[in-house]
Amino acid sequence: MxxxxxxxxxxxxxxxxxxxxxxxxxxxxxxxxxxxxxxxxxxxxxxxxxxxxxxxxxxxxxxxxxxxxxxxxxxxxxxxxxxxxxxxxxxxxxxxxxxxxxxxxxxxxxxxxxxxxxxxxxxxxxxxxxxxxxxxxxxxxxxxxxxxxxxxxxxxxxxxxxxxxxxxxxxxxIDLDYYSRKEINDDVTELLKKELHIEKDDFVFIFVGRIVGDKGINELIEAFIGLKSKKSKLLLVGTFEEELDPLQKGTYDEIQRNGNIITVGFQKDVRPYFSISDVLAFPSYREGFPNVVMQAGAMELPSVVSDINGCNEIIVQNENGLIVPSRNVEKLRAAMEQMINNKENYLKMKSNARKMIEQRYDxxxxxxxxxxxxxxxxxxxxxxxxx
Missing domain, CATH: 3.40.50.2000 (Glycogen Phosphorylase B;)
Incomplete structure (x- = not known):
C-alpha cells in the first residue's frame, strides 16, 4: 500500500x-x-x-x-x-x-x-x-x-x-450520528442541570474551547454581565491557558466570583453540555473552520459568532445564528439579548441549526x-x- x-x-x-x-x-x-x-x-x-x-x-x-x-x-x-x-x-x-x-x-x-x-x-x-x-x-x-x-x-x-x-x-x-440530541438521555441532562445549579427557566449560553483572550473570552464575560436578563447562565467548557494567552485579571476574577458563570474544565464528551444549553456564544478573534460551531449546530443550537473566517461560512445571519463584529462587546451583548428576547427568531434559527450542518458538513x-x-x-x- x-x-x-x-x-x-x-x-x-x-x-x-x-x-x-x-x-x-x-x-x-x-x-x-x-x-x-x-x-x-x-x-x-x-x-x-x-x-x-x-x-x-x-x-x-x-x-x-x-x-x-x-x-x-x-x-x-x-x-x-x-x-x-x-x-x-x-x-x-x-x-x-x-x-x-x-x-x-x-x-x-x-x-x-x-x-x-x-x-x-x-x-x-x-x-x-x-x-x-x-x-x-x-x-x-x-x-x-x-x-x-x-x-x-x-x-x-x-x-x-x-x-x-x-x-x-x-x-x-461532523459525525452526525454522534453529535445528536437523540444520543443523550434525558436523565443525563436533568442530573447535569442539577449538579450545575441550572434551573428550568434559565437561558444558558455555552462556550466550548480554550478559555483564553484570543477566543474572545474577555469580551464574552463583559457582554454577559451586562445582560438585562437575570435568568441567564454562561457555561464555560474548556481549560485556561495562563502561560500562552492569559485572560485580563478583571475577567478572571469575574469568572471566579459570579455565580451565573459556570466553569467545568475540559470535557472529552461535550454533547451533554450542549444538550443543557440554548445558544453557543463563540466570539473568537481568529479561526480556520471551527469544529465547535458545527458541533453545536448538529446538537440543534443556534450560535452567536464573530465575523471571522469559518464562523461566517457556517453561520448564515438570522438563519442558524447571529454574526457580530469581532472584539465588539456592545454588538455581542445585543446579539445575546436578541437570542433571549426574540423567541420567534430564536426558534427559527434553532430549527435550522442541524439541517444546515447536515446539508454541508457530513x-x-x-x-x-x-x-x-x-x-x-x-x-x-x-x-x-x-x-
Missing amino acids: IKLIRTSTIPESMNILLKGQLKFLGEFFDITAISGENSYLEELVERENVQVFPIEMQRKIAPVNDFISLIKLYFYLRKVRPTIIHSITPKAGLLSMLAGKMAGVPIRMHTFTGLIFPTRTGFMQALLIKMDQLLCWAATNIYPEGKGVESDLKKFKITTKPLKVIANGNVNG RNFVWKALLDEYNRLLVNEKINPNV
Whole structure:
C-alpha cells in the first residue's frame, strides 16, 4: 500500500480534529501519524488503527528545538520514503513541508486550519508571514480549510500556488450520528442541570474551547454581565491557558466570583453540555473552520459568532445564528439579548441549526472528497493509487 504520513504539532490536534478519518483512510493507505508523544498519540493507535511515530514539535517559535525536530523528521522520512506527507497546524506544517522537500517526498500537502498572522502586527506579523511563505514554497499542494482562509492567503500574498478548499471546508466534517440530541438521555441532562445549579427557566449560553483572550473570552464575560436578563447562565467548557494567552485579571476574577458563570474544565464528551444549553456564544478573534460551531449546530443550537473566517461560512445571519463584529462587546451583548428576547427568531434559527450542518458538513462527504484528492494527486504523479 502507498505510504501516507499525517502530522500535527501536538497529538491533541490530530486526535480531535481527525477523529475517525485516519481509520477510514487506513483502508486505502499505509498510514503513520507523527506528533508529540503523550496519551493522545497512543489513543490514535487503538482507535484509528494506525502506526505512530513521536517527534516533539514546539508550538512557539523555538529555533534550536525547531531545528532538532526538522532533522528528526528528515531522517525519518528518508528512512520510510512515503509517497504523501500531509500536515495540519502551523509548526508541523512548516517542519513537515521542509523535511518532506529535503527528503524527496513527491506529494507534500498542507491544510491551513487557521492563520495567526492576520491578528498580529509589526515584526511578529512579518515573521509569521515569512514562515507561512516558506511552508508554501516547500509544499506541493496547499489547502485552505475554508474560503475565509483562502482569501487571507491571497490577500497577504502568502503563495502564488493554486489553493483548493476540500468539499465545503473543514478538515473532517461532523459525525452526525454522534453529535445528536437523540444520543443523550434525558436523565443525563436533568442530573447535569442539577449538579450545575441550572434551573428550568434559565437561558444558558455555552462556550466550548480554550478559555483564553484570543477566543474572545474577555469580551464574552463583559457582554454577559451586562445582560438585562437575570435568568441567564454562561457555561464555560474548556481549560485556561495562563502561560500562552492569559485572560485580563478583571475577567478572571469575574469568572471566579459570579455565580451565573459556570466553569467545568475540559470535557472529552461535550454533547451533554450542549444538550443543557440554548445558544453557543463563540466570539473568537481568529479561526480556520471551527469544529465547535458545527458541533453545536448538529446538537440543534443556534450560535452567536464573530465575523471571522469559518464562523461566517457556517453561520448564515438570522438563519442558524447571529454574526457580530469581532472584539465588539456592545454588538455581542445585543446579539445575546436578541437570542433571549426574540423567541420567534430564536426558534427559527434553532430549527435550522442541524439541517444546515447536515446539508454541508457530513463527515462521510468530507472524507470521500479528501480520498478523491489523494487519488487525483497520485494519478498526476503517475502513481497507481491501488498499488
